[in-house]
Amino acid sequence: MIRLSRLSDYGIVLMTRLAREPARALPASVLAQESALSPAMTGKILKLLARADLLVSQRGVHGGYALARAPERITIAEIIEALDGPIALTSCLRPTAEGCGIESVCPARTNWQRINQAIRDALAGVTLAEMASPPRNFGPAPSASPRRAAAPARDPAGLVITSLGAK
Amino acid sequence: MIRLSRLSDYGIVLMTRLAREPARALPASVLAQESALSPAMTGKILKLLARADLLVSQRGVHGGYALARAPERITIAEIIEALDGPIALTSCLRPTAEGCGIESVCPARTNWQRINQAIRDALAGVTLAEMASPPRNFGPAPSASPRRAAAPARDPAGLVITSLGAK
């Protein structure tokens, strides 16, 4: 159901926490505690984010993690990509041959890119700063965003945004 | 990695095929063959789409499936919702209590909606008609779309849209 992996979910929470004090470096232990995540998971995620150059790390006794860039310059898309790999909505866009066997026929073939592009833009249009800053009062968007989907309040199909855990 | 389930993937392919001849009703068997999908899978998917009122079905010997509405009035979001349930990007938005345990603390809490809204809009902004009609020449959008994410061609973070199967 187009769901975000837990990894990315948690990752965004952690990054958002760090974005509240972009200057300070916090150790994984306190990030874990403040975010109510297990230290193990937290460590794993932070390592991945650091390897993707979204965080800088300091080892040793007073070490920790800090954002590698200003929160305004980090997008949700980057975080997700760092934790879960490339954003791919379909298997149809295989780069080369050995595709789905109906490349020449598949009517949707060329247009998958529309969907991927739309999602990509949506995710790249939300910055960490936006996630962190205005706790509420989400209205016409703080205009801090580079460029967003217009996002009129209409509810086209009654999509219910609800829990993942709902079994 | 924010991936579309195979169900939705296939579903979109099938719907797109049907959108090419919105008037005609095609039996599952030919849809399966033309889309290179197993008859079983195809049947399953079409049944789900019919139950969601995106397709109308005709039983009996000369039966088949046809779009329930004009392709311009069916969005990708609807198809995905029909096949994979509600579009949910995070487990954080639990409707009621028993949440993640840090509701009051979680810095990202209120802003998850930004992401969900962005994705939702992106998906609801792509219609079946767009997926089916102009085989190529995707540029300023045929303006048939109700309202799209502006989708400038820039590549913000070098996201690679690639295969799912890549193990």
Add this chain to the structure above:
DNA sequence: CGAAATAGAACCGATATGGTTCCATTTCAA
């Protein structure tokens, strides 16, 4: 030197997903 931290890899269990199979029902035509 030792404690506190990150780096990195391997490992494991559950479950969700892709896919199939079976049976019931409807419809039409020979």
Add this chain to the structure above:
DNA sequence: TTGAAATGGAACCATATCGGTTCTATTTCG
């Protein structure tokens, strides 16, 4: 009227993936 062609619906299964843990190595400072 009977049977073939189609959809409706549910149950079932296997495996890949994902969430999560554990263990070890390395760095850094007091």
